[in-house]
Amino acid sequence: MHVGSGTSSGACLSLLFRKGERPEAEAIARTVETAREGGLVASVSYRPDPAAGWLELLASGLTFDLAGLSPLGPAPAVEVYQAFGFDRPCAVAELEAVQLVPSGHILSGAGLLPVMRTMMGLAANLVLHLPVAAVHWGAAQTLMEPRYFSRLMLNWLAGGAFPSLGLTAFSRAPDGSIGTRGLAHFTGQEMQLEASLHESDSDTARLAVRVIDHLVRHGGIAQAQTIGQWSDALLLEPSKVGKLVLVWRGG
Known part of the structure; x- marks a missing residue:
């Protein structure tokens, strides 16, 4: 358009x-x-x-x-x-x-x-x-x-979450994972979130929004880190190829 x-x-x-x-x-x-x-x-x-x-x-x-x-x-x-x-x-x-x-x-x-x-x-x-x-x-x-x-x-x-559904766009890969478009403008890296067979599309999008807010608040990452705890934990690691943060499920 x-x-x-x-x-x-x-x-x-x-x-x-x-x-x-x-x-x-x-x-x-x-x-x-x-x-x-x-x-x-x-x-x-x-x-x-x-x-x-x-x-x-x-x-x-x-x-x-x-x-x-x-x-x-x-x-x-x-x-x-x-x-x-x-x-x-x-x-x-x-x-x-x-x-x-x-x-x-x-x-x-x-x-x-x-x-x-x-x-x-x-x-x-x-x-x-x-x-x-x-x-x-x-x-x-x-x-x-x-x-x-x-x-x-x-x-x-006013202190709310980063407006991910507007200042970034989402795309679905063939394997079901969600990738961002535009996040690199704020953090220097895009993000790819691993898919889950036991999760609705809306729940996956909400999780992606949570991760994006974390990355914008704390900046891009140079080494692996974990956010959340127990079954809700997520592993974030920089990709070895391109400016990308890979997000894996911990549970």
Whole structure:
């Protein structure tokens, strides 16, 4: 699935709008001011000529560029691997993208949790105040329903679990194991969870979410380690091939 031309990846978060609804820079400035009244710690730090179609936002001492604003054309395309939170399929090809990315001087640290948490909090607040139709995360090529996205991110920022079902995607291997897509952006490694014949798909997904949260909180691993106890124990070990954490059942 595509929007416009090109592709989006890495630390790019795309806010997708119906045609004719992409905001102008002035609308973003008003939105940020409104969100500030609700507690958002952010401001417009640089606004070029409106015809440039972008501006810079400052949040928690970090700067982010918002590009693809009207009247300029939309930001580059998105490719969707997995979608979350929609009641029905989202017609992505009919939407136009506005991209939120870390500014150049912090781009090298785009995978660091403080940067990601600030960026996701900023995006969640913008989504609550704009007619966003869908949210796309480039590192995992995931598409999220706007309210689902904001709820997930704000819960994470309030101390909840890492939003695995949105900032990562899952895939099933022929042997039934679950692999991640996009986790490496945060930990430097993807994850592969061993399948179980005595477990439902939903239970396996919940276990994968638990492991992902552990890895994001503690970082990638260089040597084998165990989490949990007894029959619930899991063995995590780095693969000898590629940047991958293999997760084995202990019970």
